[in-house]
Amino acid sequence: MIPHDYHIHTTFSCDAKASMVEMCQAAVAGGFNDIGFSEHYDLNPADECYNWFKVEDWYTELERCRRLFEGQLTIRAGLEFSEPHNYPQGVQSLLAKLPFDYLIGSLHYVGTELIFFDEYFRRRTADQAFQDYFDELEKMTATGVFDILGHLDILALMAKQRYGSYDPFRYEEAIRSVLRNCIEREILLEINTQGLRKPAQMLVPGAEIQRWYVEMGGESICLGSDAHIADHLGMHLEVALNTAREVGLKTLTFFEKRQKHPISFVDIA
Secondary structure, eight states: OOOOEEEEOOTTSTTOOSOHHHHHHHHHHTTOSEEEEEEEEOOOTTSTTTTTOOHHHHHHHHHHHHHHTTTTOEEEEEEEEESGGGOHHHHHHHHTTSOOSOOEEEOOEETTEETTSHHHHHTSOHHHHHHHHHHHHHHHHHHOOSSEEOOTTTHHHHHHHHHSOOOGGGGHHHHHHHHHHHHHTTOEEEEEOGGGGSTTOOOBSOHHHHHHHHHTTOOEEEEEOOBSSGGGTTTTHHHHHHHHHHHTOOEEEEEETTEEEEEEGGGOO
């Protein structure tokens, strides 16, 4: 049994296709007992999800699902905040409204450019594309205003198709700067499995970066499928869990009201 899935989107995110109830049903069917909904929250006016997320309506539905699935499922109130370093007042304003369990910080934009669009790569060599991305990620993690770093090197999922390869060792110094910020500011590393559903066929981040994290003193992670449809909930999380064990990570962290509760891998069946 996989202990948790903390990166799940529902129709409260503009790019997801499943309702919260459908995701809960999929979690119960999959044997989960702890999940977290982490809708997209985007304050960049250029983003397709700008102004989509209705936090009060979302929380009302989350509380309804907690009642519906009581005794079957623990449901966490999470959020995926894009570029939180660029919108610190927006972060604090939202967190003041409701009792969130955790906040995922994710980088989707470098400056005004969305990293999922071909235009980002067309203007850059492979090295420049990655360097610009990791430099911005270093700035984001330096703020320490969130709990979990989402999909650290997600850029590789598109870059492998664009450039044909991705070698994290070429960007080791920049990646280690990001990891150092996470460790110093007690930001948890998420192991995200969406890349195993895509042509890139990789964990985000993979074993190499996880090993650097361990070498530098990192001990704990969270797991996330980044599911946007019910069939993807929990997919490949067993691969993420096994990889984390193999590289020497020690604990899986659960969250409640932004408090960390690490559980030793030894105690996870």
